[in-house]
Amino acid sequence: MIQLPYTMSIDHQFILDIIYDGAMVKAQNDNLKNKGFMLGSYDDDNSDPESYIFTEFEPTKARKCFPCFDEPAIKSHFNLQIDHDSSYNAIANMPVISRVQSNKTISHVTTIFRETPKMSTYLIAFVVSKFKHFESNAIGIPQKLYARPSLIDEGKVNFVGIHLDKMLKTAEDYFQVPYSLPKMDHVVAPNYFSAIENWGLNGYSEEYVLELDKTGVFLCFLHEIAHHYFGNLVTPKWWTHMWMKEGFAKHYEIELAKLIFPELKKEVEAYREFRYQTALAVDSEKYAKPLNYYVEAPDEISKKFLYSPITYLKAASVINMFENSIGTETWKRGMKFYIESYQYSSTEPGDLYEAIQKVVDEELSNNTISFKDAMSSWIDQAGFPTISARLENGTLKLSQKRKADSGKNEIYTIPIFYVSSSDPECSKQTAKFWMTEKEMKIENFNDDWIIINCKSTGYYDVEYDINIWNGIINQLNKNHTVIPKSFRKKLVRTILKNSETVFWDCKTLNQILNYLYVEEDLDSIAVSINLLYNHFGECLVDETFSANFKSLVENVYKDIRQYGQYAMVKKLACSLKVQICISDSIEGLINVINSHIISSDFPYCDALKHANKTIVDIAYKFVLDKSSDERVFKLIYGLGCIEDAQLYRKALNIFLDRDWDIKYFYVSYLLNNLDSHMKKEAWLDFLEMNHAKIVRRPFLKQRLLINLRSNVRKFPQKARLQNIMDNLKH
Numbered sequence: 001m002i003q004l005p006y007t008m009s010i011d012h013q014f015i016l017d018i019i020y021d022g023a024m025v026k027a028q029n030d031n032l033k034n035k036g037f038m039l040g041s042y043d044d045d046n047s048d049p050e051s052y053i054f055t056e057f058e059p060t061k062a063r064k065c066f067p068c069f070d071e072p073a074i075k076s077h078f079n080l081q082i083d084h085d086s087s088y089n090a091i092a093n094m095p096v097i098s099r100v101q102s103n104k105t106i107s108h109v110t111t112i113f114r115e116t117p118k119m120s121t122y123l124i125a126f127v128v129s130k131f132k133h134f135e136s137n138a139i140g141i142p143q144k145l146y147a148r149p150s151l152i153d154e155g156k157v158n159f160v161g162i163h164l165d166k167m168l169k170t171a172e173d174y175f176q177v178p179y180s181l182p183k184m185d186h187v188v189a190p191n192y193f194s195a196i197e198n199w200g201l202n203g204y205s206e207e208y209v210l211e212l213d214k215t216g217v218f219l220c221f222l223h224e225i226a227h228h229y230f231g232n233l234v235t236p237k238w239w240t241h242m243w244m245k246e247g248f249a250k251h252y253e254i255e256l257a258k259l260i261f262p263e264l265k266k267e268v269e270a271y272r273e274f275r276y277q278t279a280l281a282v283d284s285e286k287y288a289k290p291l292n293y294y295v296e297a298p299d300e301i302s303k304k305f306l307y308s309p310i311t312y313l314k315a316a317s318v319i320n321m322f323e324n325s326i327g328t329e330t331w332k333r334g335m336k337f338y339i340e341s342y343q344y345s346s347t348e349p350g351d352l353y354e355a356i357q358k359v360v361d362e363e364l365s366n367n368t369i370s371f372k373d374a375m376s377s378w379i380d381q382a383g384f385p386t387i388s389a390r391l392e393n394g395t396l397k398l399s400q401k402r403k404a405d406s407g408k409n410e411i412y413t414i415p416i417f418y419v420s421s422s423d424p425e426c427s428k429q430t431a432k433f434w435m436t437e438k439e440m441k442i443e444n445f446n447d448d449w450i451i452i453n454c455k456s457t458g459y460y461d462v463e464y465d466i467n468i469w470n471g472i473i474n475q476l477n478k479n480h481t482v483i484p485k486s487f488r489k490k491l492v493r494t495i496l497k498n499s500e501t502v503f504w505d506c507k508t509l510n511q512i513l514n515y516l517y518v519e520e521d522l523d524s525i526a527v528s529i530n531l532l533y534n535h536f537g538e539c540l541v542d543e544t545f546s547a548n549f550k551s552l553v554e555n556v557y558k559d560i561r562q563y564g565q566y567a568m569v570k571k572l573a574c575s576l577k578v579q580i581c582i583s584d585s586i587e588g589l590i591n592v593i594n595s596h597i598i599s600s601d602f603p604y605c606d607a608l609k610h611a612n613k614t615i616v617d618i619a620y621k622f623v624l625d626k627s628s629d630e631r632v633f634k635l636i637y638g639l640g641c642i643e644d645a646q647l648y649r650k651a652l653n654i655f656l657d658r659d660w661d662i663k664y665f666y667v668s669y670l671l672n673n674l675d676s677h678m679k680k681e682a683w684l685d686f687l688e689m690n691h692a693k694i695v696r697r698p699f700l701k702q703r704l705l706i707n708l709r710s711n712v713r714k715f716p717q718k719a720r721l722q723n724i725m726d727n728l729k730h
Helices: 149-153 166-174 206-211 214-224 243-259 260-283 298-307 309-324 328-342 350-361 372-377 466-482 485-489 491-495 506-516 522-535 537-541 541-562 568-576 581-593 604-609 613-625 631-639 645-655 661-671 679-691 691-695 698-708 720-727
Strands: 037-042 050-055 081-085 091-094 096-101 108-113 128-131 132-136 144-149 182-188 202-205 234-236 345-347 385-392 395-402 415-416 417-422 433-435 439-442 450-452 461-464
Touching: 037 613, 050 182, 050 309, 081 091, 081 128, 091 541, 128 182, 128 202, 132 485, 132 506, 144 328, 166 182, 166 214, 166 243, 166 328, 182 214, 182 417, 202 206, 202 214, 202 385, 206 214, 214 234, 214 243, 214 260, 234 328, 243 260, 243 309, 260 309, 309 328, 309 372, 309 415, 309 581, 328 345, 328 350, 350 372, 372 537, 385 415, 385 450, 385 466, 417 698, 450 466, 461 491, 466 506, 491 522, 506 522, 506 537, 506 541, 522 537, 522 541, 522 568, 537 541, 541 568, 541 581, 568 581, 568 604, 581 613, 604 613, 604 631, 613 631, 613 645, 631 645, 631 661, 645 661, 645 679, 661 698, 679 691, 691 698, 691 720, 698 720
Parallel strands: 144 182, 182 202, 234 345, 385 461
Antiparallel strands: 037 050, 050 128, 081 108, 091 128, 096 108, 132 144, 385 395, 395 439, 415 433, 417 450
């Protein structure tokens, strides 16, 4: 509270001077409370550690650097000057006006920046460093990508730098709203938490950029560029509505990536599907929070901002659903109207709903849906619905219920996307109709089959009765290409979700195998057979199913041998003792050993599970030769997969052949792989026969006792094991 010395008069101007000290803190990637005005450091090419200053204010840390009304709805123009050592370079949201001699000390200069547009305090940013930069300016908007000197000199960030112009230009063209600042800089630095959309000065974690796959890096950069429109130019009034910036940025990073990198469409869509499934999993909990939920204290705001898949992934999925419900072009015009109507200001969800409604009313004359009512049913309510579909005597009956029953009787306004035998086209589909009640019927439904939510654009699950499933399975075996590929890929996952309402016997599942024999899409087959094996393994005792399944896996394995991305199929083929898979794995193991390098990615378990004595002896010697290599545990785990009793017993002696000292903790990789009676018996015999040798190795004895205690439940002969453990203690 500010105590005034006298009563203020109306229509008079007053100046408030605040004495303020902003504290700079040392950056710690694992301590998010230290975000704000930070001192970072890095080692570059074995030189002495180099320091730099950077900021990370979002959501409530600008107040740590300068006095301000640190709330997103309160915007202002900012004039920034930074006094710093002349050997450093200062950058900020806006371009530099001048760099002049400091009046404080001869070794310092003052960098003066242009005034910012109206913006929120959390978007203010500056960096003072000796970073170098990659520069591009093909579209009239200069962009620089800053990083520590060695990364620039060695070109390690060029793979993303060369696409910056195209990224920004594609965003401008997509939204039909020009970028509104005179420049955009990007800083890749070791101490950023992840990535941040400072207006005109985006920041990225160096670890993200160097270690993520390239598709992930491109999506990360596009996410921050999309924030120019959603978050920076138009800002949510309060953190309750954080989804209005994070959800849109998450959604549009995908849409922009598909335009810029068509060759990566498959990988980009895989990211979307993973996020969609992750959101559903989190949102299926009874106590999941809605997208709109109020937060006030800084710790609450930070928790919502940093850790909530709901804020990011559910929001993106719901936005994608509503875009598809009315069509992309209509939705894009709604976004353009929204951005242009509220640029340089702050908004609430109602402003967004009204903007979309205006465009929908102009373009879709048959629309009867209130977008305020429809979208708020997903934004203000937690969870998502499961739609139950039943086909009875030509009547399609639909009902909805929240996935996790909260007792609140939620009703969602659901856009229904579906394909059927009379209308099987899925690719460019908008909502066929809207489900606004708990239950509804469609009379005279004469199609042989129906698939709801064929593209997974709807943020909901679907359960079918056995009549609908019979129609789908019959069509798959008659002509599977009529069924959309997007549904075929998630066929078995949908079956699993329906397992509570439909009993799946082995005979019916065998019909799925018959269809998979003629399926040409490897993704659909790979996902399906892996899920069938993991969740319906009991059918492998059925002779017909077992023979068909192994034959299918063998055929698929032969088709995918040259592709590296189908590791789950290769693992499955070796588990089923497909001979060509075993031969390939052993050949690969020999190549690894001959290279004298332990590969982190090689499937050692598959190779050693069925290996003969010669191969096991070679692998055994290789482990001893590489005992100092930190990756040797991967080979030890592979030895634990051996299924031949005599060879497995030999493998257990690996820790007695040499004094491994601290590496004895690798014993857990053998002990934790007790998947057969043979292995348990081998361990008991080994421990009894080698008691004297073990007690002479204190580290080995200690690790064995620790791991035996955690594995007691796996041994049927508990008394015998307890006696062994008691003897080892003395």
